[in-house]
Amino acid sequence: MSIVLDVQDIKTYFHTEYGLVKAADGISFQVNQGEIIGIVGESGCGKSVSILSVMQLIQTPGEIVDGKVMFDGQDLLRYTANGAEMRAIRGSKMTMIFQEPMTSLNPVLTICRQVTESLELHLDMDRQAARERSIELLKGVGVPDAERRVDDYPHQFSGGMRQRVMIAMALSCNPRIIFADEPTTAVDVTTQAQLLELMKDLVTRQNTSLVIVTHNLGVVARYAQRIYVMYAGRIIESGLSDDIFNHPRHPYTVGLLNSVPRLGERHGTRKLIPIYGLPPNLINMPPTCAFLARCTEKVEKCSKEPWPALRAVGDQHYISCYVDIKGK
Amino acid sequence: MEAPQNNVLLEVKNLKMYFPITRGLLRKKVGDVKAVDDISFEIKKHETLGLVGESGCGKTTTGRCILRVYNPTSGDIIFNGKDISTLSERRLKEHRRNMGAIFQDPFGSLNPRHSAGGIVSDPLKVHQMAAGKEMNDKVAELFNLVGLDPGMMDRVPHEFSGGQRQRIGVARALACSPSLIICDEPISALDVSIQAQIINLLEELQEKLGLTYLFIAHDLAMVQHISDRVAVMYLGRIMELTGTDELYENPLHPYTKALLSAIPIPDPIAERTRTRIVLKGEVPSPINPPSGCHFHPRCQIAIEDCKVTRPPLRDVGNGHFVACIRV
Numbered sequence: 001m002s003i004v005l006d007v008q009d010i011k012t013y014f015h016t017e018y019g020l021v022k023a024a025d026g027i028s029f030q031v032n033q034g035e036i037i038g039i040v041g042e043s044g045c046g047k048s049v050s051i052l053s054v055m056q057l058i059q060t061p062g063e064i065v066d067g068k069v070m071f072d073g074q075d076l077l078r079y080t081a082n083g084a085e086m087r088a089i090r091g092s093k094m095t096m097i098f099q100e101p102m103t104s105l106n107p108v109l110t111i112c113r114q115v116t117e118s119l120e121l122h123l124d125m126d127r128q129a130a131r132e133r134s135i136e137l138l139k140g141v142g143v144p145d146a147e148r149r150v151d152d153y154p155h156q157f158s159g160g161m162r163q164r165v166m167i168a169m170a171l172s173c174n175p176r177i178i179f180a181d182e183p184t185t186a187v188d189v190t191t192q193a194q195l196l197e198l199m200k201d202l203v204t205r206q207n208t209s210l211v212i213v214t215h216n217l218g219v220v221a222r223y224a225q226r227i228y229v230m231y232a233g234r235i236i237e238s239g240l241s242d243d244i245f246n247h248p249r250h251p252y253t254v255g256l257l258n259s260v261p262r263l264g265e266r267h268g269t270r271k272l273i274p275i276y277g278l279p280p281n282l283i284n285m286p287p288t289c290a291f292l293a294r295c296t297e298k299v300e301k302c303s304k305e306p307w308p309a310l311r312a313v314g315d316q317h318y319i320s321c322y323v324d325i326k327g328k
Numbered sequence: 329m330e331a332p333q334n335n336v337l338l339e340v341k342n343l344k345m346y347f348p349i350t351r352g353l354l355r356k357k358v359g360d361v362k363a364v365d366d367i368s369f370e371i372k373k374h375e376t377l378g379l380v381g382e383s384g385c386g387k388t389t390t391g392r393c394i395l396r397v398y399n400p401t402s403g404d405i406i407f408n409g410k411d412i413s414t415l416s417e418r419r420l421k422e423h424r425r426n427m428g429a430i431f432q433d434p435f436g437s438l439n440p441r442h443s444a445g446g447i448v449s450d451p452l453k454v455h456q457m458a459a460g461k462e463m464n465d466k467v468a469e470l471f472n473l474v475g476l477d478p479g480m481m482d483r484v485p486h487e488f489s490g491g492q493r494q495r496i497g498v499a500r501a502l503a504c505s506p507s508l509i510i511c512d513e514p515i516s517a518l519d520v521s522i523q524a525q526i527i528n529l530l531e532e533l534q535e536k537l538g539l540t541y542l543f544i545a546h547d548l549a550m551v552q553h554i555s556d557r558v559a560v561m562y563l564g565r566i567m568e569l570t571g572t573d574e575l576y577e578n579p580l581h582p583y584t585k586a587l588l589s590a591i592p593i594p595d596p597i598a599e600r601t602r603t604r605i606v607l608k609g610e611v612p613s614p615i616n617p618p619s620g621c622h623f624h625p626r627c628q629i630a631i632e633d634c635k636v637t638r639p640p641l642r643d644v645g646n647g648h649f650v651a652c653i654r655v
Binding site for chain 1: 382383489491519520521522523524525527528531546548549550552553555556572573576586587588589590591592593594595596597598599600604606607610611
């Protein structure tokens with residue numbers, strides 16, 4: 001298995017009027033060829049910022065201050081955000097599916113125009129060839145009556161169909177890697193099931209890598225081979241999907257899994273165990289572990305030492321915690 | 329399984345809520361959106377009835393009809409033995425203190441310019457249930473009840489976090505000591521780690537105050553956790569209604585089966601052994617719903633008859649109701 005993307009210690013800070021926000025503070029992750037990985041965390045934990053940094057889509061007051069993004073043997077952060085090199089990669093070898101399909105499609109352009117744009121730009125197709133290829137792509141993602149619907153506008157599509165268009169666009173140039181940022185949050189559960197199955201089939205067929213970013217633990221359990229759990233701008237646990245869900249070792253991951261009910265648990269058999277308190281304010285970060293105030297497993301060391309770095313606790317299993325909860 | 333009358337707090341009979349579609353200058357009526365299309369159910373005292381379904385299925389409209397935010401097109405809403413579906417405005421105001429509502433969006437449902445204490449005391453003022461010092465004490469008591477510090481009464485909503493704001497919403501709903509609370513997606517706007525806090529609060533309050541809940545949500549796992557019985561809606565109709573464990577362990581309606589199988593479980597091992605029924609197509613528009621059983625175009629076991637007759641919600645034993653002729 002070859003590594004497609006190797007993100008090393010990315011730091012993305014936002015210079016706001018209230019102070020410095022370390023939205024991503026030393027994020028590292030790897031994605032192998034054809035692999036599906038999940039990045040999980042609550043809102044504001046920096047999961048979107050991390051992948052936007054990889055694609056260099058961070059806008060002021062944000063700034064990528066440090067790190068490396070190794071993609072196909074080149075460090076992407078050495079290119080300028082809007083330079084020719086970056087533009088050749090973005091949207092072609094590295095693409096993205098956004099959460100909100102209504103706002104990420106241009107409402108005044110036809111679907112055809114939007115799908116053909118990257119085909120003409122990156123693959124040098126002429127109009128006619130690009131149009132034919134878009135119809136093919138739309139058929140591939142299950143848009144019925146694609147020959148006719150290709151000339152429709154986004155508002156004529158339902159939420160699920162718009163998301164299919166987004167998937168078609170992301171796949172159009174045979175990318176090496178696709179980032180999906182909360183791809184199914186805006187759609188209903190039955191549509192969510194359709195879209196996830198579709199994405200999995202397509203990436204498996206093309207041997208593309210897929211990074212699913214979500215707050216929904218269930219979504220990644222079925223598809224991701226490896227999971228990264230984020231909290232307050234850092235990765236606090238990573239490992240194989242089975243290990244993360246069945247043998248979590250970081251108190252936050254354990255807490256997160258205990259706070260959601262599982263389908264199939266009989267009514268009234270278990271009281272939910274919430275994580276008390278709130279995520280920390282990213283402007284006033286404590287010098288210690290950011291989860292300390294909410295942690296139920298803390299020991300004396302936790303309030304004295306800085307936030308621990310990730311350490312191995314098993315095969316491909318890493319946690320950033322002084323305590324190690326074994327076997328839950 | 330007819331429950332004794334005195335045990336039922338709310339009974340909804342043949343409720344219909346149609347919204348007219350108008351066209352042109354004269355606003356000529358050209359059709360109806362049948363948001364709620366002839367549904368019946370009852371909620372017993374101290375029980376939680378879960379109402380689940382995908383967006384646009386009419387679950388929120390049902391809740392709003394019960395609150396009489398909407399005047400239903402037809403049907404009866406019997407609360408504590410009294411039909412409230414046709415109450416006059418004046419009578420309705422008297423009645424409204426018996427019901428509370430908690431809304432989805434803790435940002436949009438609280439007036440940003442009012443203090444938290446003011447928001448919670450509003451129902452008390454409207455119903456003239458307390459004033460002056462007494463009201464202040466009552467509000468402080470409500471703050472304590474929902475786990476907020478009464479010292480924060482003078483703050484405005486933006487100074488609170490999402491979870492705290494939802495607690496203000498709960499306190500407001502409880503202000504007039506209602507017996508029924510309509511919870512319309514009370515946790516879906518909150519972060520995962522905060523959701524459990526609010527759910528536990530609702531459960532504790534139910535035990536302490538003997539509340540009855542109509543819990544409207546699309547998160548089936550959470551609904552299973554909190555509800556005693558669950559009704560599944562699809563395009564304005566109830567497809568299945570039964571006890572919670574029965575519904576999840578023995579779903580009978582093909583839509584319920586598909587819905588349950590589509591819920592992702594945070595457990596990769598369980599996920600691998602599970603078969604997933606992926607439905608074809610999407611939810612049709614309620615303006616022009618399919619004939620017969622609304623679900624037939626997406627149903628895997630539909631027969632010719634399904635296109636013609638609307639299946640009645642019938643009891644198949646032990647209070648398990650299902651609207652499908654193939655079961």
